[in-house]
Amino acid sequence: MKSLAKEENQSPKRRWSLQDFDVGKPLGKGKFGRVYLAREVRSKYIVALKVIFKEQMDKYMIHHQLKREMEIQTSLRHPNILRLYGWFHDAERIFLILEYAHRGELYRELRKNGHLDEKQAATYILSLTQALAYLHEKHVIHRDIKPENLLLDHEGRLKIADFGWAVQSINKRHTMCGTLDYLAPEMVENKAHDYAIDNWTLGILCYELLYGVPPFEAESQSDTFKSSW
Ligand code: ADP
Ligand code: MG
Numbered sequence: 001m002k003s004l005a006k007e008e009n010q011s012p013k014r015r016w017s018l019q020d021f022d023v024g025k026p027l028g029k030g031k032f033g034r035v036y037l038a039r040e041v042r043s044k045y046i047v048a049l050k051v052i053f054k055e056q057m058d059k060y061m062i063h064h065q066l067k068r069e070m071e072i073q074t075s076l077r078h079p080n081i082l083r084l085y086g087w088f089h090d091a092e093r094i095f096l097i098l099e100y101a102h103r104g105e106l107y108r109e110l111r112k113n114g115h116l117d118e119k120q121a122a123t124y125i126l127s128l129t130q131a132l133a134y135l136h137e138k139h140v141i142h143r144d145i146k147p148e149n150l151l152l153d154h155e156g157r158l159k160i161a162d163f164g165w166a167v168q169s170i171n172k173r174h175t176m177c178g179t180l181d182y183l184a185p186e187m188v189e190n191k192a193h194d195y196a197i198d199n200w201t202l203g204i205l206c207y208e209l210l211y212g213v214p215p216f217e218a219e220s221q222s223d224t225f226k227s228s229w
Contacts, residue, residue, distance in 0.1 A: 050096040080131035101151030115212035145201040
């Protein structure tokens, strides 16, 4: 089977449209859109299509954020980072053409098994560490590392997904973002932050993979923050 990346390289200016894909079952739902299984008609290459309604983009003013997500993820090449092959749009929607992660969210695997054994956890943490080192070398901070955004391919290889909060910058950043249980102290305190916030989540995840729950999980926001001192 020809790879979509190869097709893309052969004709770098290739313009995709919905007609190029057979769209299948839904794979997941995110903050602003849904993700579907799809097959590129010509090559039969299987991909995931992330669909975002333009109306939602206007409503939540995420144009800039989406543009960033697309630009950053397109430029990345690492075995543990989900590829973004391209994008296109129609009157109502934007479509991101993503590498398909057959085994879905690491979150699901964790919930299914309660927790992971040490060897499995170590393997995932190593993959994640290597991918983060690559990102940070390129001055990219992901800012939303959590088990829902870590996907597994058909061989169980970990893939960092969802670059919706990612930023490429050598300066410290100020936007408060991320997900509660995984927030680094500097983010909680609303101080400037850098790539170190991704490294914080590495520790949180290591704990969560081994114990099944994140270390600073609490009933309310303020309790989670308190317990992380
Ligand atoms: P959002 O930015 O809206 O959170 P995500 O990119 O995280 O969207 O996608 C939402 C969910 O869809 C993921 O948590 C996952 O379950 C599923 N999903 C996303 N991309 C893929 C993919 N490439 N392969 C398989 N499932 C995916
Ligand atoms: Mg997500």
